Every structure is written in structure tokens, then in C-alpha cells.
Amino acid sequence: MRTSRTRQAAEANGETAGGGGRQWARADATRQALLTAAQEVFADRGYADAGIAEIVERSGISVGSLYHHYGGKAGLYVALWEELTGEQERRAAQAVSAAREEGQRDPIAQFIAGARAYLRVCWERREAARLFLAGEGPPGSSLMRRSRTQRWVARNTKLLRGRDGTGAGEPPATGRAEEVLGLVLTTVIGEAGREIATAEDETQAGEILEEVCRILIRLAR
Structure with missing residues (x-):
């Protein structure tokens, strides 16, 4: 009471x-x-x-x-983490939905739209993003991050699984190959987010974002 x-x-x-x-x-x-x-x-x-x-x-x-x-302090840390990651996830999901509504049917293009939105948040919310780069946090924060990464990988893998391969003339990836692809691309995005959050200015952040998107397209195809 x-x-x-x-x-x-x-x-x-x-x-x-x-x-x-x-x-x-x-x-x-x-x-x-x-x-x-x-x-x-x-x-x-x-x-x-x-x-x-x-x-x-x-x-x-x-x-x-x-x-x-x-x-207490731990609750504040978790709330800041959830606020940032929640915005990243919302913006990415909105970008994917917008791409679909505009008639984009290629899952890779949808994936890139989501990745681009996520990375923009890393710059727009860079002060918050930088807090989590060093890995400091209350007990349990590492598990919280791993769980979130696993969910993110699963979502990306599911999105990429929709590819039918007709554009490239190749059969779609299946099973373990899809899972590895989702993991690799998610890891690239995560590391790119770190670089963007610590960029010197908006121009540099934009250059990193565009180069990362080009790399993601090559890796995904």
C-alpha cells in the first residue's frame, strides 16, 4: 500500500x-x-x-x-529499450505494408523497404540508440536483447520466404538456407544500425544507409 x-x-x-x-x-x-x-x-x-x-x-x-x-533504474532502462525497438519495428512494418500497397510484390524489395525504415530510426533516435551499443544494462538485459533479435530474425526470414524466384530465374530458398539468410541479413542490419547511430552527421549516416541497402540486395539475391 x-x-x-x-x-x-x-x-x-x-x-x-x-x-x-x-x-x-x-x-x-x-x-x-x-x-x-x-x-x-x-x-x-x-x-x-x-x-x-x-x-x-x-x-x-x-x-x-x-x-x-x-x-527503479532498471525499469527506466527497459522502458527506453522498448520505446526505441518498438518504434523501429513499427516503422519497418509500416514501410513493408506501404510497399505492398503500392504494388510491390518482390519480397526482397519489401524487405529492403523495412530495413531502410529501421535504419532511419537508428539515426533519428541516435541518442537513445547509442545507450545500448556498449552492452551495459541491468541483469537480464542481454537475454532481452537476444530474445528480440531472435524474433526479428524470424520475422525477416518469414518475409523473405515469400520470394518465388521468378524474377531471378532461380528456385526459392527453402528450409535451413532461408534461416541462415535471415540471420545473416538481420546481423548486417544490426551492425549497420550501430554505425549509423554513431555517424558524424546526417550525410554520413545517409551514405552508410544506402551502401548497406545495396549490400543487402546483393546478399539476398
């Missing part, structure tokens, strides 16, 4: 459901302020040396609200 002080802090930040839309909007603003501050502190200090006190100070939000929404 919350203490009176914690409950008052939560109400002050709009975290109770009874107040309607304005309270929920305040709660969203509270969560975003905490995530923004945590991203800055993690970037400045690294995850291990980041302190709750500094996150609270930068955000202007009470420590009670931080624990209420995220349960």
Missing part, C-alpha cells in the same frame, strides 16, 4: 485514474520527463554509474513517481 506521502506525490503528478483525461495526460508527461532525464543521465554516466537522485533532479519529478511508474 502506498504511503500518504507517495500517494500525494502521485496525485500531484496526475497519476490517479479518477481525475479524467487531464490526469492521464499529466501521468504521460511525468513518464516522458522521467525517460528523457534517464536517457540523458545514462548517456552521461553509463548505466552502472547513473544515479536515481540525478534522474529525479533532472526530471523535476518526485522519486515516488519514478518508483511508481518504473520501479
Whole structure:
């Protein structure tokens, strides 16, 4: 049960459901302020040396609200990770859907459209992306990353499996070959995302993106 002080802090930040839309909007603003501050502190200090006190100070939000929404530093890290990867996945899926709606039937072209969208997010959200490059994080974060990569490989493999081979005059890849192809291409995209997130400027990031897409096309075909 919350203490009176914690409950008052939560109400002050709009975290109770009874107040309607304005309270929920305040709660969203509270969560975003905490995530923004945590991203800055993690970037400045690294995850291990980041302190709750500094996150609270930068955000202007009470420590009670931080624990209420995220349960501590690890929860903030996971929320930042899920926010970034969720946006990458959404943008990639939207790009694939858009390509299909425009009449693109080649699964490789659809795959490249998704990869391009994913890599753009790596640049647009580079401050967040850089947080995860060093591999720091709370216990269990490595497993979280591996699980996400496995899901990503599975999705890419499924997308590529739709290829019928008629464009290249070759039979479609099947079974283990498809799985290896999906793994290789996903790994290339992941490493490219790291390079793009640490690029010196937008021009360099764009050059990396275009070269990676050319490489992906060659590998996929």
C-alpha cells in the first residue's frame, strides 16, 4: 500500500485514474520527463554509474513517481529499450505494408523497404540508440536483447520466404538456407544500425544507409 506521502506525490503528478483525461495526460508527461532525464543521465554516466537522485533532479519529478511508474533504474532502462525497438519495428512494418500497397510484390524489395525504415530510426533516435551499443544494462538485459533479435530474425526470414524466384530465374530458398539468410541479413542490419547511430552527421549516416541497402540486395539475391 502506498504511503500518504507517495500517494500525494502521485496525485500531484496526475497519476490517479479518477481525475479524467487531464490526469492521464499529466501521468504521460511525468513518464516522458522521467525517460528523457534517464536517457540523458545514462548517456552521461553509463548505466552502472547513473544515479536515481540525478534522474529525479533532472526530471523535476518526485522519486515516488519514478518508483511508481518504473520501479527503479532498471525499469527506466527497459522502458527506453522498448520505446526505441518498438518504434523501429513499427516503422519497418509500416514501410513493408506501404510497399505492398503500392504494388510491390518482390519480397526482397519489401524487405529492403523495412530495413531502410529501421535504419532511419537508428539515426533519428541516435541518442537513445547509442545507450545500448556498449552492452551495459541491468541483469537480464542481454537475454532481452537476444530474445528480440531472435524474433526479428524470424520475422525477416518469414518475409523473405515469400520470394518465388521468378524474377531471378532461380528456385526459392527453402528450409535451413532461408534461416541462415535471415540471420545473416538481420546481423548486417544490426551492425549497420550501430554505425549509423554513431555517424558524424546526417550525410554520413545517409551514405552508410544506402551502401548497406545495396549490400543487402546483393546478399539476398
